[in-house]
Amino acid sequence: MTISLWQDGAAAVPTDPFPAGGRFDAVVVGGGLTGLATAVMLARAGRSVAVLEARSIGDVTTGRSTGKVSLLQGAVMSGVRRSHSDEVLRAYANGNREAQDWLLGFLGERGVPVERRDAITYATTPEGEARLEGEIEAAHVAGLDIERETETDLPFDVRSAIRLADQAQIDPIAALRALAAEARSRGVRIVECARVTDVHLGEPTTVATARGEIAAQHVILATGIPFLDRGMYFAKVQPSRSYVQAFRTAEPLPTGMYLSVDKASRSLRTATIRGEEVLLVGGGGHVVGREDDTLAVVDELGSWTAQWFPGAVRTHAWSAQDYRSANMTPFVGWMPRADRRVAVATGYNKWGMTNAVAAALSITADILGEELPWAQVLHHRVTKPSAVASGIAMNAEVGGHLAADWVGAALHALPEDPPAEGEGVVGRDGVRPVAVSRVRGEVCRRSAVCPHLGGVLTWNRAEASWDCPLHGSRFDHRGRLLEGPATDDLAPVE
Template identity: 55%
Template sequence: MSTSLWLRTAPPIPTDRFEWDGAYDVVIAGAGLTGLATGVMLAHGGARVCVLEARTVGAVTSGNTTGKVSLLQGTQLSQITRFSSERVAAAYVDGNAAGRDWLLDFLDDHRVPYDVRDAYTFATTLDGLDRLDAELRAARAVGLPVSEERACELPFPVEGALILRDQAQVHPMQVLAALAAELRRLGGRIVEGERVTAVSAADPAVVTSSSGRTTADAVVLATGTPILDRGLYFAKTEPYRSYVAAFRVPGVLPQAMHLSAETPARSLRTARDADGDLLLVGGDGHPAGRGGSTAAHVAGLTAWAERTFPGAERTTWWAAQDYRSVNRVPFVGWLPRGRGRIHLATGYDKRGLTNAVAAAISLSADLSGAEVPEWARILHHRVTRPIDLADGARANAATGIEAARGWAAAETAHANENLAPAEGMGAVGRRGVAPVAVSTVDGRTCELSAVCTHLGGIVRWNDAERSWDCPLHGSRFAPDGTVLEGPAVEPLGHA
């Protein structure tokens, strides 16, 4: 199993005890960047805030990101304009710029170090070059000062590149530590190991979690994907899992941040640990729970880095999950049927360090009654186009196929009662009529129900991270059935 460079080198983050029947102005589920930034903004306005985190601060996406803070995001703008208007694309850029500027100002004020770096999107094929041309047109249409280059510092030939100057790269856990300290200084509370399992939209709202209940005037679901099914956001987004590996590389490292226009994606940036400089290489994304062996994706990413940077030695690797909306723009605002008391943010499409803070700006304005930025109003009221519906239908059709395939495979397999899987392995079979998930990790064999507790998909073994992953909507479970992430809030049952 893997631990990110950021989590390995995270500073201590003090937290608080759960307060039974605590009453707050706002309860936030999730102590990642969205949750903590929203909490700080609201607390600065005098709100009483409590953040409930199912695991630990930054344990899921925020602590496993690449740590890039950039408005040049691969070919994201041309994708957005394919699904939406230039007005929406411009609002997206304005929101991301607001998020970037707020975050870097906060880091400056709290003396948290970060690196100013140029950001590149590069192409190694003619098809990739066409994508760069489309991205350049989209960027210029919305006023983003992107320019073209025919070469860059990478140690392999490229067909072309786009560059945006003076972006940034951060240590995400140092960012979260500073936000957590500021929130607690302002009187807010952060409780770890407290999984939210239900929210009632009563007045006040009632939040049910691992240790009891909490009440609040408003609730924010900052959980990657909403843990409540109202609004069907699990069907409006696709979960994607991608990988990052850190390498010790002899010689001079590329100093800018780089992201390829082609797939499989290749993302590069530098970082540091106690032993010196590192090169971080990311990519190989695929829908969560699908795409075959996850260990093969890690091996492929590692092999590419070792070929491209001779002498590279991997020091660690990790994975992260993010959610892509059908029109490539995040969903931020009120949850349907939440009576205006439940709010959400999801669909950052791997661009979370700017989108998360933009979401926090929008949410805190909504919740405090402050003036909502124009870009946020535009994004709140964007129009769904036929291409959005078509892409959503494609994604949901793929989900339906995966559901049927999983049940069919389980029904035709048999669990061998006398043979435990090899160490680090898992398999789904059938015992009677029930699908069973069996794994062996650290010498312990666990037998569980293979049925995801969210909407009944059949889980699959993740051989790199040693987890059970649902191919429908991205819920993930530890070998003992404990929920790791995703829309599920209940563990896998025992077989």
């Protein structure tokens, strides 16, 4: 897995030893923006907190985002409006607004640089233009003070655009470092390389890891997608992977934060790293494990950039994973059948900078017995039939892949020779699907069956990983779990 612009050269976050046998008011599982913001909020309220991160702070989604802190979110507002009432749309916007204020206020207090930028959503196709009209209507209902634009500083023609002034872009790793510093100053224990494998309800609730157990009154799952199947969230969200590249270029750089609503979406912003301003270009989103050639997606993003920014030199390339809920709004709150002991946050739809903090505000209020008006509306939202149908279709696709991929693996015997360098192949070895890869000369054989719910894995050429097309679990070429709802590595094959 490549590292992002923000991760490159970033100093490690100071952490703590694993508190085996410890007991806390709250255990936060996941050290991204949701987890650390929740830890800070609870610690400010006098609660004892531990944060358990399976890898390192900033390794996964937050540290690999584009760092846009914006209320103008592509076509998200119109998507929320199609799935819910206008009251729910306004509550979603109000939650993001309060989260934006909290995060930018916190970063300002801690001296973390924040670059104020206008956010521009644009369309280059007739289909995108029609989608933009729906976003304009929804933005007005949501109370966003948007303006129509006739010109942009992009190097290509734009049919229509809207602008929301005074939004922000940040270095997400710097934000995590600041949150971790305050959390530890208030007694929060932050532990890395502590993958949580289970949560046992009781008095107290026990959190199990490979390094031991700790106890808590409340557990917050801030892991992108919950690894506990209670609540069936893996069936309510769709995992999406998208790509970002950073470029040096002599061409004039756009001054705003741009996002298109065309089918082939493009995200553009600048970033200043070690005194140098570079261009960030994002796009190529697809459902995890269902893209035939991810390397071609990465190459196409680079070709598009070279077309409009001639001479651009790529310095970094990375990807990130997020989850879209079928009804377009995040799932945040108490996990079902968990006796108000386990809280969950998932389904940010690629807008984690504000939705993550909104989730932290909402979960903290629930634990402290407080009420946030916008959060109460979101807790009791009613989904429209169109969103229900979207969820049914989403799960039908999962079922289709489960059946077709098993049949495909059964029909194709594993080749006798290992694959070429950088490649992976799945085939039948006896009666079982086996995954074989060659990375940096090392040939690895692992089970091709995802340990979560039995999906047959596919090879991700761009990142040399095994990806599950069902619910987005991912494993490196050696079978080690990277992310997703799975909790185990891939089984080795003799």
